[in-house]
Amino acid sequence: MDSEKPPFRRSHAWFGRQDRDGFVHRSWLKNQGYPHDLLDGRPIIGICNTWSELTPCNGHFRELAEFVKRGVYEAGGFPLEFPVMSLGETQLRPTAMLFRNLASMDVEESIRGNPIDGVVLLMGCDKTTPSLMMGAASCDLPTIGLSGGPMLNGKFRGKDVGSGTGVWQMSEMVRAGEMTMEEFSSCESDMHRSSGTCMTMGTASTMASMVEALGMAFPENAAIPAADTRRKRLAQLTGRRIVEMVKQDIKMSQILTRQAFENAIRTNAAIGGSTNAVIHLLAIAGRIGVDLKLEDFDKLGSEVNNILNLQPSGKYLMEDFCYAGGLPAVMREILPLLHADAMTVNGKTISENVANAPCYNRDVIKTVAEPFMPAAGIAVVRGNLAPNGAVIKPSAASKHLLHHRGPAVVFESIEDFHARIDDPDLDIDENSVMVLKNCGPRGYPGMAEVGNMPLPPKVLKKGITDMVRISDARMSGTAYGTTVLHTSPEAAAGGPLAVVQNGDMIELNVPERKLHLEISDEELARRMAAWQAPEKPKRGWYKLYVETVQQAHLGADLDFLVGGSGAGVPRDSH
Template sequence: MSARNLGKEEREAATGSGLRSQQWFGAEGKTGFMHRSWLRSEGLPDDSFRGRPVIGIANSWSELTSCNIHLRALAEHVKRGIWQAGGVPFEFPTTSAGEPLVRPTAMLLRNLIAMDLEETLRANPLDGVVLLAGCDKTTPAYLMGAASVDLPTLLLTGGPMLNGKYRGSDIGSGTSVWRFTEAYRAGQIGADEVAEAEGCMARSQGHCMTMGTASTLACISEYMGMQLPGTAALPANDSRRATAAHLAGRRIVEMVEEDLRPSAILTREAFENGVRANAALGGSTNAVIHLLALARRVGVELTLEDFDTLVRDVPVLADLMPSGRFLMEDFEYAGGTAGFAETLGDLLHRDTLTVTGRTLGENYTGAEVYDREVIRALDNPVKPAGSGIAVLRGNLAPRGAVIKQSAASPALMSHRGRALVWDALTDYLRDADDPELDVSADDILIVRNVGPRGYPGMPEVGNLPLPRKLLEAGVEDMVRISDARMSGTSYGTVVLHVVPEAAAGGPLALVRSGDIVALDVPSRSLTLEVDDAELDARRAAWAPRQVPGSERGWTRLYVEHVTQADEGADLDFLQGGSGAAVGPQAF
């Protein structure tokens, strides 16, 4: 039996202690001497090495990751809770990635962060870990890395920013960025207005306050059992988040004593809760990729199709940007994740285990909603049941593509038009500003080679800015198709994650400008109206492109081993878990 699967009694029999850390600190002779003596330089008292649970605090804090800038201070509150509960805390850094700054895309680093965390947890004398994450790639990366090692784990996200305020109205990160910049390109507002809005949007610490990917992952990870109940939506600057951090520190020590691990929490039913909650929240399409990757780390069978079939009876109940009107601060004051869970009722599996040691239903019993404009009742949804993510298939996407129905234009959900195709995002951005571009509102814009392998890293560029001439004419939406992702803060009739991607030789690589493409969301189809013989001829003439920057380093490893979007875009050799087994000491 592997160390990953050893129960508490078996571990005690094997090591003389129920604590993994005692394999380091409880060792006799030279090995134990070295482990203990070097750590005395940190000022630890003798009893730090005598059977106390040793808790890691994984911190994605970085001054280059502005959404996570406050996690350094939050870690101190976690430490207080750990000490109070009798544990010994050790904070450590990992690679971090902030969506606003990292090029070519933060998604390129998600798997690297997960690998960094996995190796750090396995290599060090830790009995449990608190994960401090926030900006949207750090949260799934931390869950993936920790789940692969399967030590007792508790996630604490950093919380959303306060609402942006601009000229008497609320503005939201991401969503309002797209609206302001498109209005500027259309000549509807001036540069001074854009600059003013820029200074009004991110006015506190925290991650995006729209229901973008960061807020989506925070909320659904709570419903999957990995966060303390009622904490995911607390604003970053709310003192109750510091309290939650303190309580997280206390709780992780108890989890070690109970031997409560992610493998007991992240079940198939927990993933179903995440998928269904995402639909009810009007959450991000990025959740699809992250949950698929996480499921493969813990051996849960989850498929792309589940994101469609599991949500057919789930309405959108959170009136939050980009699908609705409000922001995360409003959501919290309306009842937050607790009130929202009670509103969903039996749409969630209420008997799933959580980090509290209690079930999901027990965590939220008696929670209330105080504003039914923000958190709607089941009989008054923002969007009706079945308005969540739809999975499309057809000869243009044999293994699937996704569209966020709640953020799309109803009039374009069944649409047939001429394809206009670009092989590179930079080429499209150049042409989109050309007043002579041959384009109409009925055309379908296609940009390819922006998938996991082709970009590389699958950037959030699927919500292509509309051609300037159409914006100036008042066009607000068009059908757009790519093998890229889009920000969870984005909106529009945007088909994403086309699999296989063009760089892998998928049919998207064979489309030519002038071809007719048919989108039929109600029928879940995406069709290229070109006969098979012609497609075979084009395929025979196709050759893969050189992936930019893939000659060396992490990018080379990533391009050679990344899986497709329907498999989570993880590295093929990271699927499954490593466990927490400790290798032999070298001295």
């Protein structure tokens, strides 16, 4: 069993011993050329690296880690870099979200099982940020998050194009006959032209912003481009500071308070951040012991004005956001809505960090008085179709569809959708409500980003660009549309979504937070009684995941991972 309380400098349990086991721990580490004085009791800093050639967003992390090490050495610490499972959103199937919790277990056990006193988390692509935060929170050591930064703006035919957002837009132009495949393909080498994550306010940039808003990263962490040398300087400063945090014994739980999460929720609303922030913040809060609920996002964020004119909701990209002042400028603008005295990893409060933050471009970063979009935070809708709630991002939706009633066109799976959506005989028009089932945590499994279903060509060719879409899936933070997501309980768990039929009338009323399937309670009960659960996976990670994953409104963590185990020193290995 782990000890109840870790020593102040837990690495001493490895390197401070004058016995056989101490010899083993020190001697084998010296085969890398480290001199003995690096094991003299100074803070051992783990650098948790998600570098992988299969994760393009994190492809520059080996170099970034060297700058963190430089800072650690300067401050009198000893850095030791270690790899963890990397989750590349663009390559990993069936969805990176399926492996978020698995990666968090890798992080947690790598930290706890090794001689580490403090940790720097190198985070970038979408799920790498929450997985590292979740795993580290379960250990609760001194920790700083360092994001890899966004790519430079995409450029295509003289115009800026946003990663993800531009792909969705151009692919719909192809489907509508407004762009050829040759034209579409010619953009491939122009959209992603530097290291880094999506340069829209997608999930990666949203979560980098959340880490900064939570106080777990240095100011400006979210927006400095990956290719900008200021990112390297930030890495070096992070390396210096983590050593001081170990000496001061400042743990994650002292930063990740209820107030910190409330700051993050309000900041997410102000930047028009991804709906994925909901599910990730819920999971992180669960690991650190903060009671955060789905309704908190509506209560705290839904009336906050969106003051950031960034794709997918607006015009600009992350590089522009950086030059306009970055997240500190946004947080200064909404400071009266924040817990200004919340502490951050640099030893200063939120107020001290942002009170004098300048804004250099008011077309990018608006004011609360004259926002980009009023009251545009994430809304939570409920009703007999989503008893535990579902989410929608009004800033990415069409205003005229926020209250809509129409007949359901049902797709039983993503394969069913792909097989039928282009059929000219499909009975669908712009008034229909597209319903996608079996794409939630259990059903897909892993809750893939397929909720922003492409519209049928017969509708696109009429000039229609949006329809109401409902699913138990997620959508990419770079996506847009009047899309109801995270419907809970999901279809595969026996939620009402499972028994929606073609032609059923559905009402979405976002102002009243309502999502209603217009059938009687008796008819709903009759359908549910006849419903049959899908077959579950029989082995491996898929089996463990499906049997233990929570529903979306709880954060979709594994039920046995909620809460932490601390950083007690494990039993001897020899």
